[in-house]
Amino acid sequence: MEADEAGRRRESWAAAGNKPCAHESVTSERFGGMSSGDYVCLRCGKEFTSRAELPRGCSIL
Numbered sequence: 001m002e003a004d005e006a007g008r009r010r011e012s013w014a015a016a017g018n019k020p021c022a023h024e025s026v027t028s029e030r031f032g033g034m035s036s037g038d039y040v041c042l043r044c045g046k047e048f049t050s051r052a053e054l055p056r057g058c059s060i061l
C-alpha cells in the first residue's frame with residue numbers, strides 16, 4: 001500500500017472514533033512503488049517499523 005493511502009486510512013480510522021484494531025492483516029508500505037521496509041495495517045493504517053512489532057498471528061499480504 002502506498003504511504004499516502006495508509007495516511008488516509010489513519011485519518012478515516014481516527015474520524016470514525018479511533019476504535020481498537022487487532023491489525024489482523026498488514027501489507028508492505030510503499031513510496032512510489034518502492035517498499036519502505038515498513039508494514040501498514042489494512043484496516044486502520046497503523047505503521048509497523050519492523051516485523052517484530054507485528055501482532056502475533058497477523059497475515060502479511
Ligand SMILES: [Zn+2]
Pocket residue numbers: 021022023024041042043044045046
Ligand atoms: Zn489496524
